[in-house]
Amino acid sequence: MPLLEVERLTAGYGEAVVLEEMSLSVDDGEGLAVLGRNGVGKTTLMLAIMGHARRLSGSLRWQGTEIGGTPAYQRARMGLGWVPQERDIFPSLTVEENLLVAGRPGAFGLKDAYDLFPRLKERRRNMGDKLSGGEQQMLAICRTLMTNPRLLLLDEPFEGLAPVIVEELEATLRRLRAEKGFATVIVEQHAEDALALSDRAIVLDRGKIVLEGRSADLLADFAQVRRWIAV
Structure with a gap:
């Protein structure tokens, strides 16, 4: 099926x-x-x-x-996990808050996101609108992965x-x-x-x-x- x-x-x-x-x-x-x-x-x-x-x-x-x-x-x-073209990250939340707000029970968690993209861990206290385009895309992908x-x-x-x-x-x-x-x-x-x-x-x-x-x-x-x- x-x-x-x-x-x-x-x-x-x-x-x-x-x-x-x-x-x-x-x-x-x-x-x-x-x-x-x-x-x-x-x-x-x-x-x-x-x-x-x-x-x-x-x-x-x-x-x-x-x-x-x-x-x-x-x-x-x-x-079903959706990473839109516009990324749609929350500009007034930090990187870590963007990740945690999407979190759902499952195998993929905050540590996995930081292991996947160490740059996000370095920027975890930065606001969403203070990231580069590449960092925003990393965050958008990981935020969706946090929904497992x-x-x-x-x-x-x-x-x-x-x-x-x-x-x-x-x-x-x-x-x-x-x-x-x-x-x-x-x-x-x-x-x-x-x-x-x-x-x-x-x-x-x-x-x-x-x-x-x-x-x-x-x-x-x-x-x-x-x-x-x-x-």
Whole structure:
């Protein structure tokens, strides 16, 4: 049974349709990359999974249970973890307070966050708005991990970051999957990076899946991916 199963999902905002009859699944511990140009529905897919976009039809199942009508906060409690593109850290809280406010019982705790990103421990008394972009992204990832999710959804996690920080985050995501067994869904403009971090990938265009396959195969024949993501 898939951890997450999306079946013929149509979703959007108000009466506007962004996704049309989309179907996909994510197994426990699996990594899925979601690729495509800007405006094709990648973020809307993530928001629909989390319950922040309007589901017009179709099914969303979590471990076999329908969650299409479940509020977003309950989905988070069930094990869906969301790292938004905007990061949305609390600027008036310290690093440590940002982490503790999200904490839920489970294997991942404050010590694990500091082990994962020692820089956060060094900055633990700094306010959220006093961090660099890379530090904010580290905090956003760890704050979500403090909820002890089974599935980690990451929307453009490397946007605007220096290459050295991107390399550090990529290594961390690989470590998380290897050691903790998280499933991941990653939306990323840098398609080759996303493919290197995932097992399978889908490419979206105009709210529909136009290409899918094993990430290694798509990397080996990247021209077919470039056809859909080139501006």
